Amino acid sequence: MESGRWMGRRGAWREPSVLPGFAPSLAATLLWLGLLVAAPLAVMLATAAGLGWSGFWALVLKPRVLGDLSVSVSSALAASAIDVVFGLVIAWVLARYRFAGRRAIDALIDLPFALPTAVAGIALATIYAKEGPIGAVLAPFGVAVAYTRAGIVVALMFVGLPFIVRTLEPVIAELEAEQEEAAEMLGASGTATFLRVLLPPLAPALLTGFALALARALGEYGSVIFIAGNKPMVSEILPLLIVTELEQFDVPGAVAIATLMLAASFLLLLSVHGIEAWVRRRHGG
Amino acid sequence: MSTRIEIEGLHRMLAGQMVLDNIDLVVQPGELAALLGPSGSGKTTLLRMIAGLDRPDRGAVRFDGEDVLARPARERGVGFVFQHYALFRHMTVARNIGFGLAVRKVPRGRIEEKVSALLKLVQLEFLGGRYPAQLSGGQRQRVALARALAIEPRVLLLDEPFGALDAVVRRDLRRWLRRLHREMHITTVFVTHDQEEAFELADRVVVMNGGRIRQSGAPMQLYRRPVDPFVCRFLGEANEIPCRIENGFVIADAGFLLGRAEMGTGGGIAYVRPHQIALRPNEAGDWRVAELTAGGAMSRVGVARDGLSLEASLASERALALGLQAGMGVEVEIAGGMVMGDAADAPVTLLPAPHRDRPLLTERKIEKDEKEEPSFSEEKEAKRLLSVIRTYDSSRDFERRDKNR
Numbered sequence: 001m002e003s004g005r006w007m008g009r010r011g012a013w014r015e016p017s018v019l020p021g022f023a024p025s026l027a028a029t030l031l032w033l034g035l036l037v038a039a040p041l042a043v044m045l046a047t048a049a050g051l052g053w054s055g056f057w058a059l060v061l062k063p064r065v066l067g068d069l070s071v072s073v074s075s076a077l078a079a080s081a082i083d084v085v086f087g088l089v090i091a092w093v094l095a096r097y098r099f100a101g102r103r104a105i106d107a108l109i110d111l112p113f114a115l116p117t118a119v120a121g122i123a124l125a126t127i128y129a130k131e132g133p134i135g136a137v138l139a140p141f142g143v144a145v146a147y148t149r150a151g152i153v154v155a156l157m158f159v160g161l162p163f164i165v166r167t168l169e170p171v172i173a174e175l176e177a178e179q180e181e182a183a184e185m186l187g188a189s190g191t192a193t194f195l196r197v198l199l200p201p202l203a204p205a206l207l208t209g210f211a212l213a214l215a216r217a218l219g220e221y222g223s224v225i226f227i228a229g230n231k232p233m234v235s236e237i238l239p240l241l242i243v244t245e246l247e248q249f250d251v252p253g254a255v256a257i258a259t260l261m262l263a264a265s266f267l268l269l270l271s272v273h274g275i276e277a278w279v280r281r282r283h284g285g
Numbered sequence: 286m287s288t289r290i291e292i293e294g295l296h297r298m299l300a301g302q303m304v305l306d307n308i309d310l311v312v313q314p315g316e317l318a319a320l321l322g323p324s325g326s327g328k329t330t331l332l333r334m335i336a337g338l339d340r341p342d343r344g345a346v347r348f349d350g351e352d353v354l355a356r357p358a359r360e361r362g363v364g365f366v367f368q369h370y371a372l373f374r375h376m377t378v379a380r381n382i383g384f385g386l387a388v389r390k391v392p393r394g395r396i397e398e399k400v401s402a403l404l405k406l407v408q409l410e411f412l413g414g415r416y417p418a419q420l421s422g423g424q425r426q427r428v429a430l431a432r433a434l435a436i437e438p439r440v441l442l443l444d445e446p447f448g449a450l451d452a453v454v455r456r457d458l459r460r461w462l463r464r465l466h467r468e469m470h471i472t473t474v475f476v477t478h479d480q481e482e483a484f485e486l487a488d489r490v491v492v493m494n495g496g497r498i499r500q501s502g503a504p505m506q507l508y509r510r511p512v513d514p515f516v517c518r519f520l521g522e523a524n525e526i527p528c529r530i531e532n533g534f535v536i537a538d539a540g541f542l543l544g545r546a547e548m549g550t551g552g553g554i555a556y557v558r559p560h561q562i563a564l565r566p567n568e569a570g571d572w573r574v575a576e577l578t579a580g581g582a583m584s585r586v587g588v589a590r591d592g593l594s595l596e597a598s599l600a601s602e603r604a605l606a607l608g609l610q611a612g613m614g615v616e617v618e619i620a621g622g623m624v625m626g627d628a629a630d631a632p633v634t635l636l637p638a639p640h641r642d643r644p645l646l647t648e649r650k651i652e653k654d655e656k657e658e659p660s661f662s663e664e665k666e667a668k669r670l671l672s673v674i675r676t677y678d679s680s681r682d683f684e685r686r687d688k689n690r
Binding site for chain 1: 373
């Protein structure tokens with residue numbers, strides 16, 4: 001019964017492990033996260049708490065704030081959803097095929113990670129403006145991208161794409177080609193093979209990629225402000241409003257909006273991760 | 286009922302290399318055929334072409350006379366079991382098995398019925414709700430088989446079906462598959478590199494090498510009458526003794542009589558399997574026991590004389606009864622084999638030499654059987670070979686003959 005002592009410790013906050021170094025590494029983790037993440041957020045939340053409930057709601061429940069929040073969230077969701085579709089195609093091509101120029105495309109994928117977002121915003125605005133190469137093509141059809149909500153979505157798609165591609169690529173590479181052949185031998189059409197055999201194992205990775213792209217899109221600022229029209233409640237994102245408030249030295253207003261933004265982002269990401277966990281469980285790990 | 290597979294003039298070049306070179310093969314309805322060969326012999330490519338997963342450069346594949354090359358794999362009615370099973374990991378066992386029916390839009394009730402019948406068939410009744418990751422290798426293999434059978438295929442193809450399993454599971458599954466085939470009688474082709482597996486399972490073994498079929502026939506026929514040295518070596522160990530045929534006698538280049546042959550003249554190599562060599566202790570004998578390895582049911586005995594060493598195998602019980610020991614003198618009798626080489630166009634059967642003053646009791650019987658050969662039928666051939674083996678075995682039994690005298 002020597003082991004009874006160990007098994008009896010079920011209520012302990014830490015599973016027994018023979019691996020050394022738990023205490024120092026946990027300490028480092030907490031310290032680092034505390035300094036980098038928790039402390040600034042805590043200061044912000046403390047300032048917001050100083051406003052009191054009524055003060056907070058008064059600053060937040062304004063048409064412009066809510067309108068901009070809706071622009072921010074809906075654009076981020078739309079951009080991430082579109083990225084999932086095209087990211088899947090790109091990741092598929094990169095993982096499955098070997099062709100000339102594959103390395104160049106591979107490097108191109110990461111560019112939005114590295115580029116200063118303001119540069120991307122200016123570039124996108126130039127291309128999609130009425131006089132720009134793409135904007136000029138779209139203009140006769142009455143489609144305007146730059147300085148509209150569509151522009152916001154384009155900018156968010158740009159910054160979100162690499163998250164989807166990089167998340168999916170290794171998972172696609174791991175799929176056995178034999179599975180597709182097995183589906184074919186059993187009489188499945190191409191569509192049925194894709195929907196029933198290929199897509200389900202990719203679902204968790206797709207959701208992870210979606211969550212990452214969404215997180216990035218919700219927080220994106222630099223690239224958007226150059227291409228969005230920044231018209232309140234139509235093509236203005238919430239982060240821009242925060243900056244505007246700050247520029248007018250309205251710190252309480254900025255903090256209240258930031259707290260709202262934080263809560264909205266946190267809830268969105270939490271629910272995406274919840275769905276992801278459910279999908280993973282359903283597919284037996 | 287069962288489908289007949291005909292393959293004619295199948296060619297396939299890949300990266301400048303001939304993967305399949307003019308393959309002709311007929312698999313009879315209900316037959317269980319093995320494609321046997323070393324890796325790179327083209328056997329898996331051939332299987333994949335029958336399935337439709339690969340396409341030949343030219344040639345024909347017909348099921349019951351109908352050309353199926355124009356049809357995509359999914360319409361050929363072929364059940365395929367992959368080497369690593371390729372089970373769908375995100376589906377339960379039951380949904381894996383029902384997949385082929387689900388994509389055919391079979392009503393759910395029918396699928397459930399069929400799946401439970403198949404689960405019973407493969408003896409996994411209670412595992413329908415599990416995921417593949419929760420099964421052992423042998424269980425996965427059976428799920429893969431049930432999934433392939435669910436679509437009621439005309440033809441069943443298996444790629445190295447037991448390759449990924451350990452020895453005991455492999456043996457059990459082999460026997461189970463053999464029984465299953467006997468009950469279902471579905472035309473089946475499987476690929477293997479293991480000659481023991483091919484021999485135990487198949488009605489017919491097709492030996493392949495370098496993209497060609499070297500020989501095809503009943504296991505016994507192949508084993509006893511290989512057409513070339515490759516087949517002979519691939520189907521089991523053989524002593525290779527340089528020799529020549531002169532006046533109906535086969536004489537080893539090392540200078541002693543190996544046996545007789547009814548045709549051929551000139552040089553060649555005698556291929557003699559270890560069990561075709563009989564030993565008798567005799568201190569005055571020309572041979573010495575060089576090495577003795579007792580291993581389980583069979584023992585291996587290395588014997589040597591000047592310039593030549595041979596390997597014999599015999600039941601361990603016999604080795605004990607004979608009192609074989611390293612260093613002791615023995616007489617060696619070659620009870621059978623084949624001579625191949627310049628001596629004749631086709632391999633020549635090596636017949637036992639009359640043993641000094643006592644001619645072999647069985648000699649006449651063998652001669653009589655040899656002459657019946659023109660009216661060749663596989664069943665007869667198998668029976669004949671069995672009787673020959675029995676006579677060889679009894680001819681090895683020196684002790685009993687000594688008693689009889």
